[in-house]
Amino acid sequence: MYRIGIGHDTHRLVEGRPLVLGGVRVESERGAEGHSDADALAHALTDAVLGAMCEGDIGVHFPDKDPRWQGADSLQLLARVMWLANERGYRVVNADATVLIERPRLRPYVSEMREKLAEVLGVEITCVSVKAKSGEGLDAVGEGLAVTAHAVVLLERT
Ligand SMILES: [Zn+2]
Numbered sequence: 240m241y242r243i244g245i246g247h248d249t250h251r252l253v254e255g256r257p258l259v260l261g262g263v264r265v266e267s268e269r270g271a272e273g274h275s276d277a278d279a280l281a282h283a284l285t286d287a288v289l290g291a292m293c294e295g296d297i298g299v300h301f302p303d304k305d306p307r308w309q310g311a312d313s314l315q316l317l318a319r320v321m322w323l324a325n326e327r328g329y330r331v332v333n334a335d336a337t338v339l340i341e342r343p344r345l346r347p348y349v350s351e352m353r354e355k356l357a358e359v360l361g362v363e364i365t366c367v368s369v370k371a372k373s374g375e376g377l378d379a380v381g382e383g384l385a386v387t388a389h390a391v392v393l394l395e396r397t
Contacts, residue, residue: 242329244291246283246390252340252383260338260345260386261352261369262314262359267343271386274303278313279388280338280369284356285317287334287392288324318359325361329394333366336390341383345371360392 252258256270261280271277285297294300301308301316308316324330334356338345345352349369357364374381 240396241332242291242394242396244287244289244392244394246286246288246290246392247388248279248282248286248297249379249385249387250277250279251385258386259313260340260348260388261336262312262355263348263351265343265345265348269383275301275308275311275316276313279386280336280352280390281313281317281356283336283388283390284334284360284392285313285320287390288317288320288331288394291392291394292324292327292329294320294323314355314359317356321359321361324394328396330397331360331362331366332393332395333362333368334360334390334392335368335370336388337370337372339372339374339380339387339389341374341376341381 250271252269258265258267258270259278357367379385
């Protein structure tokens with residue numbers, strides 16, 4: 240049996256914060272604001288896995304107000320959700336994601352992101368796609384005010 244899930248996440252970009260995407264620290268003048276490490280890519284993937292299981296969203300499992308998730312490594316949050324998926328007999332078939340950010344260019348970081356995410360998702364790197372796009376100077380992403388990520392995950396019950 241197959242189950243598909245979709246995830247979406249946006250964080251405001253501000254000075255004085257690190258920019259972490261897919262568990263990779265990206266050199267940037269501005270970083271993502273948020274309670275955890277504000278990793279929009281990891282959060283979108285986490286929501287996609289939860290969505291595939293009809294298990295609500297990341298905010299239900301890791302509430303903003305809970306001090307345990309203050310500055311949390313979002314790959315660890317994804318790992319917890321993968322543990323839940325594995326408990327239910329699901330494994331990931333593949334994942335596809337798009338990150339939208341005006342700058343910096345993410346291409347040099349993409350293979351490391353895929354590697355880290357594949358490890359947490361329990362699949363080969365060839366089963367994890369990360370695409371990077373700019374906002375073409377339009378909207379909040381284009382103005383450099385936000386980073387957004389979209390993700391789709393396919394689960395199979397083994
Ligand atoms: Zn987020």
